[in-house]
Amino acid sequence: MLLAIDVGNTNIVLGVFDDATLIQSWRLQSLRERTSDELGLLVDGLFAHSRIERVRIRGIILGSVVPPLTPTIHAMAKRYFGVPPLTIEPGLETGMPILYENPAEVGADRIVNGIAAFERFGRTSGLPLIVVDFGTATTLDAITAKGEYLGGAICPGVQISADALFQRAARLPRIDVRKPARIVGRTTVSAMESGLFYGYVGMVEGLVRRMRDELGGDAVCVATGGLADIIAPETPLIQHVDPDLTLHGLRIVWERNQ
Numbered sequence: 001m002l003l004a005i006d007v008g009n010t011n012i013v014l015g016v017f018d019d020a021t022l023i024q025s026w027r028l029q030s031l032r033e034r035t036s037d038e039l040g041l042l043v044d045g046l047f048a049h050s051r052i053e054r055v056r057i058r059g060i061i062l063g064s065v066v067p068p069l070t071p072t073i074h075a076m077a078k079r080y081f082g083v084p085p086l087t088i089e090p091g092l093e094t095g096m097p098i099l100y101e102n103p104a105e106v107g108a109d110r111i112v113n114g115i116a117a118f119e120r121f122g123r124t125s126g127l128p129l130i131v132v133d134f135g136t137a138t139t140l141d142a143i144t145a146k147g148e149y150l151g152g153a154i155c156p157g158v159q160i161s162a163d164a165l166f167q168r169a170a171r172l173p174r175i176d177v178r179k180p181a182r183i184v185g186r187t188t189v190s191a192m193e194s195g196l197f198y199g200y201v202g203m204v205e206g207l208v209r210r211m212r213d214e215l216g217g218d219a220v221c222v223a224t225g226g227l228a229d230i231i232a233p234e235t236p237l238i239q240h241v242d243p244d245l246t247l248h249g250l251r252i253v254w255e256r257n258q
Helices: 036-049 067-081 108-122 158-168 188-215 228-234 245-256
Strands: 002-007 011-018 021-029 059-064 129-134 137-143 149-156 220-225
Touching: 002 067, 002 245, 011 036, 011 245, 021 036, 021 245, 036 067, 059 067, 059 108, 059 245, 108 129, 108 137, 108 149, 108 220, 108 245, 129 188, 129 228, 129 245, 137 188, 149 158, 149 188, 158 188, 188 228, 220 228, 220 245
Parallel strands: 002 059, 129 220
Antiparallel strands: 002 011, 011 021, 129 137, 137 149
């Protein structure tokens, strides 16, 4: 079995694969103060609750965009699994050419998302891809029809925008991001919900359209991340939703390095 670990700014996502099948996944908060032992005990409890024996893990692959947590995860993996993790970093063979001016600047999550999207949705279509990841930041990544990582756009995540409204406008309350009943809000809260939700849909649609034009007029759009299931039904521009895209990308990179 393979343990894939995706360390993001908000969550640490762990997935256990039996060959290509994702049999279990969990989310932990990305608390930078946690020690390797604290993480190990949490992971040990998750494995025990799901009745998965830790000794069955033969490999670990790690993608991290939070540098302070990377050595912590490494220490946890070695102590609790006896396996040093393969880490997504510059120089690792991923099978996807990076056309960024400085390839080292591309986050591990963006690379593995592109790899998984190309293998699952792009290789057979012969079209470019746009991968939208609704995470702490919202990223849009362009993959060429040849399977090359071209570049993309990085935007504030919708929760960051909601928090900014609360922190910078004295009379506006903190709200959860959700689809409102109507676009024209008749209370402060419903007006904020409308602006955040539909404003975000409009931003994504505008970026996807412009990226498609730049890619030649047609591209397959794949969404992942926490809000993908909520945003995708609101726009015809997103054709596929895969909440486990990042984990599958990590698995594919692991397989290519064996």
